[in-house]
Amino acid sequence: MRLLKISFFLILICSFYSQAQSTYVLDKDSASQKIRFELINNVIIIPVEVNGISLKFLLDTGVSKPIVFNFLKASDSLKVLNAEKIKLKGLGDGDYIDALRSSHNTFKIGNAINTDQTFFAIFDPRVNFAPKLGIAIDGIIGYDLFKDFIVEINYSNRFIRLHQPDKYTYKSCKKCETFNLEFNNNKPYLDAKVLTNGKDIPVKMLIDSGSSDAIWLFEDDEKDLTLSKNYFYDFLGSGLSGNVFGKRTKIDALKLKQFVLENPKAAFPDSVTIASVKKFKDRDGTLGGEVLRRFNCIVDYTNSKLTLKPNYFFKKKFSYNKSGLQIEHDGVRVIMEFDVYDNSTTFNPNSSGLQVKSILAKDYKYSIKPAYRVFNVIKNSPAYKAGLQKGDVIFEINGKSTHDMTLNNLVGYFYQKEGTRIKLVVDRLGKNRKFEFNLESPIK
Template sequence: MSKRFSLAIILFLFCELANSQSNFILPNVERTRINFQLIDNLIILPVEINGVTLSFLLDSGVSKPILFNIIDSADSLKLKNIESIYLRGLGDGDFVVALKSEKNVFKIGQALNVNQDVYIITDESINFTPRLGVQVHGIIGYDIFKDFIVEINYGSKFIRLNDPKTYTYKNCKKCETVPLTLVNNKPYIDATVMTTTKNVPVKLLMDSGGSDALWLFENDSLGLVPREDAYFIDYLGKGLSGSVYGKRAKLAQFSIKSFHLNDLNVAYPDSAAISFARKFKERSGSMAGELLKRFNIIMDYSNAQVTFKKNKFFNSPFTYDKSGIILEQSGSRVIKEVKNSSQLKTDQAAGGIMVLEAYRYQLKPAFNIAELRPNSPGAKVGLMVGDLVISVNGRQTHALKLQEVNSFFRGAEGRFIKLVIDRNGVIMTFRFKLESLL
């Protein structure tokens, strides 16, 4: 994608998970609306589990709900019937040990499931909160999509879960409806990409859990490869089984029927990291958040179709990180701030009035460099992994969200960047210009 680690938090479960007999229902209503946060093209929404409200990533590529980062909530969640299993996801690592819990009560808006399985990952290193800058406790996908007709309104940042028995489609001349294929509980659509020489039909996973625009699996015979002089190696994201690296490039055009997007970002992930993904031989790659967010979408598993409509993001430019810097939120740091009101005090000895400034100390997010691309502008000037970023172009980072800090690094080529960092207690200043590699 266009950004620091593209935030491809692509969390597919490629293990064979048994189908549960549980279902979500809408007691006494035909639909329910849930507002969400859109963070780096990812949908973060509230999900209540056994009476505890947590933040979940809506990932259409995941088969069963997964929980992680729940140390503070573990006792109150009262998880039941726990047994150990193994999960496999994207990344260059091995299987992940998890706990399976049965018969949990899930509530999303007014949608209710009183018999929901959930998988708990206890490894504290598997935590996507630092890379997003907002709290994320888990992932959910198929269990929502299988039971409802799901409207995803990226433009207004809400989803609506509709009862398939009562849902009525509106007449929409500006929409395109395409067939949806489900394989191992994951949704695939047919699209077309234009390489440098020809149009190529592709079958893509609809992956709302990835923040890149488009991933393609390299295939020489189909021409799905980047030009030798027009790509660079980059960190693409983090999956359940480790980091994912690959080639970043540009693609001439992407099409779904009459909808065409030009000059978009594409990534070609390393084959080792996606070996499980390629077990579905017809699959050519993934259509992820940076593309999906340009449409308002109706996912209809019951009728095996998906409907797209352009929204306000459709013509937004495709950008990407030009600094080589990947930041993450690494806890908090203490910030000394001046209170709004000052106190006045008469100083008789000095013969005048003295202003007393009142201070307060607050904990604010701390952002450090987690990855640094070799030979990138950031690396060339001497920045190092672990550096704590204090300010960027004069803006104090503690007053910004992580995605706001990262937006500085996705500017135009030649843009000047000034970083003030803390390296083991030593304050240092670095200057560089953004460099386009595509």
């Protein structure tokens, strides 16, 4: 199954206090530290220990200071040290939210330790990305980790390796390309080219490993960055300040020096979103996780370099959700499961022996299973025409129960080839209903 293509973005536009930079350090005898990660919806989830509490963080090149949120499960034991109230603003159609700025915290990632880490704590229950990702995450970390190491990101084998800069030696690599990075507000940018509407256009792109999308482009008539007529309006993702909407299309190609990605997906966010994120006037868009995962990367903030090497995912075609359904995790349900067994024995009438009657028995148990809910239906899509509605809870897909599926497994059905028949059983207001439709690409 293809990975769920739900975008996740976060960019802070608040003012940070100037202060001496804290530092992550490895044991002096260690040249590097390997850390396994989960790859969920094209974004990297790593284990992080905060003041002795084990949490899961999204690794995001596009964020400056760490953010800790949705951690009410740990609120009794995770202390917010030296706190002061501030307001944060991120992507989305909402306003600023209240947060606490906490300093002098201890963060541990593998064997890398920082005993003076500042982070922003968000307690607002509306800031909850777990339903869209399908797993609970507790925070986001980026620049503060990347600045202290040369970070190897191996998307193929799902690990990162933190290298001490003074002990790292670059290896010769004929299949690699190295890019110079430019930084603005501690965020990395590189120069690339997009081929669209028959024109080769130079662009400056934010490198954002925290976005699960492929490419964002900002419309600009002067640079000929314009949307073709072949597009559809869509929910693009969730940000710190709410939802993000825009138009999705495909462009002819993305060019990263010798590497050419053909017909990549591209999103053109609404003007409100662009106004909130385009603080760097030369920025033309974003390279997200669906592009980055096609390479194994060496991220070197110390020397302002990014090295890319194509991996197993490089030649994978870009694909859209062809159903029009956008699904989120909707908590859990208690399910009664039956085990049926037959206690009979074989009786031979020609032999002496005791006759045993057949006994059919049932054992049952209650299990906690995930539930999945429709949170958006794209107008005029196959699912929309079939009658699916926001709030429908999906019980079955093509004869299989969704209770034993991950969110990725379920949404993967919607990325199959055009014309594939989809059969759903959903719960709507306590009644089971059946729906059928054929997958249809929104972009021809």
